[in-house]
Amino acid sequence: MTVFKNYIKSLFLLELLKGLRLTGRYFFAKKFTVQYPEERAPMSPRFRGLHAQRRYDNGEERCIACKLCEATCPALAITIDVEAREDGSRRTSRYDIDLFKCIFCGFCQESCPVDAIVETRVYEYAFEKRGENIMTKDKLLAVGDEHESQISADIAAQAKYR
């Protein structure tokens, strides 16, 4: 009996018609496409994009060269050299993040005791020359200066969950 039933099913193309009905329904469904340059998908304040280093309001850099980020980085993307500044404070003389190694896990931000290294919402960047993948201290600070308002707003929004 099932043999007969299957025979009828295939003869009248029933399953193929079912398939056609499905795609036919989707033909009229609302389209999901986000038209990227004009439209953008919503973004969480926890978004982990390009890194930045922050400053205090008086312009002093936050980083105290404790090297916790370097120690916690699972991809070994961070390289830090330490030196005493003229005023005797402990500062980094070199703070490099290799973006080719970085896996954007956000552990550096988690480990930082002074909220100096953060990951911003910036995700549209490209490298044109070899070597541009290394984010030096100057570049990190520049990114931080540019996006400080967004960064502090995001950190404030997340503060109550910490």
Added chain:
Amino acid sequence: MELLDSFLPHGLATVIWIVLKIVLIVLPLMVLVAYYTLAERKVIGFMQVRIGPNRVGPNGLGQPIADALKLMFKEIILPTKANKVLFLIAPLLTLGPALAAWAVFPFDAELVLADVNAGLLYILALTSVGVYGVIIAGWASNSKYALLGAVRSAAQIVSYEIAMGFAIVGVLVAAGSLNLGDIVRAQDGSLFHWFWLPLFPLLVIYFISGVAETNRAPFDVAEGESEIVAGFHVEYSGMTFAVFFLGEYANMILISALTALMFLGGWLSPFQGTFLEPVFAWVPGLVWLFLKTAIFAFLFLWFRATFPRYRYDQIMRLGWKVFIPITIVWIMVVGLAVVLELPWWFD
């Protein structure tokens, strides 16, 4: 035409007149093919809940032109060990028949380039000649993928040719003529005088065989990206590839138009015999034909968006063990109906 005849040498006017008619058929056809490719991308996009190309021009309407320009400026690569002459002839051999078949196609009661009595036979022959292009392309490319694709395609087209031929025999028996115009006139009357009703199994089989003949999904094993890269046209690039593409889409439109002609009454108005007939009397037959063709052309795209590719032995089984027996049985049924003068199609 008389005007031309008066100051041109004898015969030349006729030649010019025919060439003009050919241009009038081929040019709109080429535009149609170009926009059919856009329609395909849009329809498949919509069925995948995307919106398809929309960057070039309003709603992506410039896309086919951009594609054509791109293909024209790309390099044509000739494989070192390819047979150069055959390699370049092959694309033309697929496009040529697809265009030539339109010569006997009646667009309206009087609108036909060559009113040939064996029109159906001519079309059957030309749609089969297209396979030579595929075989020669596969052979001349001197590539194992191309050859495998060509072999598959040849076997498939030969198998489905038979079912297709039998389906056409059914139409021929029902209409009592091989002239395409007469076939349409035999369906005169109303929506229910068209052949889709008494010949429904043949309609389904003809159209599915047509899909197989044009190497379209789900019968596109000749291209089979996942197994043999792109099949018979792996080695083709630039304009030679574009010509293959044009041929394929022209063939799809041809099959759609033929199905509309043989089973949906060609240029006849669907409101014939009802009170709406005088209301729509101003619509030219060409428009009805276009709309009916569009139904089947859309089906081609719908199939492609829906079905996964058939396995090769399944294709062969479907062709030989399902379609051919059904068509033979149905030809007998139609023959019986014609002998008994069954109303109202065959009286």
